[in-house]
Amino acid sequence: MGNAVFPKLPGLKWGVKKTPVWSTKIQKSASGRELRAAYYSYPLWKFSLSFEVLRTQTSVNELEQLAGFFNARRGSFESFLYEDPTDNxxxxxxxxxxxxxxxxxxxxxxxxxxxxxxxxxxxxxxxxxxxxxxxxxxxxxxxxxxxxxxxxxxxxxxxxxxxxxxxxxVRFLQDAADFENFIGHLWAARRIEFQSVKL
Structure with missing residues (x-):
């Protein structure tokens, strides 16, 4: 269980996605009646972020910050802390x-x-x-x-x-992250996804 805090970077695109995720087992009979069992007492929260610009200059290297943070967690292995700017x-x-x-x-x-x-x-x-x-x-x-x-x-x-x-x-959802160099010292990370964890 890690306590590193996800970095706040200026190139974050407007429109962060936040999704509550539940787990329900549904058993349907031939007559159409259903039995349902909820496995979670509270939801997991899935976050999807897109970074339009990550700079790679000597004075500011946001690509290294984000990629380094991802690698230090070893992808989805280690949990970390995320401060939701609208819910904290x-x-x-x-x-x-x-x-x-x-x-x-x-x-x-x-x-x-x-x-x-x-x-x-x-x-x-x-x-x-x-x-x-x-x-x-x-x-x-x-x-x-x-x-x-x-x-x-x-x-x-x-x-x-x-x-x-x-x-x-939270923890990252994947063990891989795509970073795209679109011009000179400017990079993008179109989708960084992570999900809350239960302890």
Whole structure:
């Protein structure tokens, strides 16, 4: 599990594609009735990016940055972090209510009313219990997988909320990436695709 962050490069084409991916088994009878089973409790997110311009000059070498990042992950082998520019923050997001004796809680986010886990946090989030700000280190610890672990048991029934930034933990979909030299020191990467991973 890698924690490298996908580079922000200026040549990104407008129109990033973001697709929720589910897995459903459908069994259809001769009469046309169906039985369906959903295998995922939350979707995987597929991202498709296109870089129209990657410069290869001495002072700025975006091609090397992107190709080097891809190669350092060994294609689809190692996961990394992606900050979706349109979906990377929560404010006073309800994690849940305190359950007696429980000290671990998964960070979550709401997207159109649907709740899903946050597996990678950006920076230092604000964690509140019943409106009271908790102190990282003294009151709680945060795992690499987005779990808040409280040092002491909390009062049952209190709300736990968080505010802060997050990443999508993803991996490249393919083990190959195409880079095209279209003129002089200018290159393009027409399709770079990656998908979120579950831990």
């Amino acid at each position: 923050q929560v404010a006073d997001q309800l994690i849940g209510r305190v359950v007696q004796g429980q000290t671990k809680y998964q960070l979550v986010r709401a997207f159109g009313g649907f709740i899903e886990p946050v597996l990678a946090v950006k920076g230092n989030p604000e964690i509140k219990v019943n409106g009271r700000l908790m102190r990282k280190g003294a009151d709680y610890a945060l795992t690499d997988t987005g779990q808040v672990v409280f040092q002491t048991p909390l009062t049952a029934g209190h709300n736990i909320t968080w505010s802060g930034g997050f990443y999508f933990r």
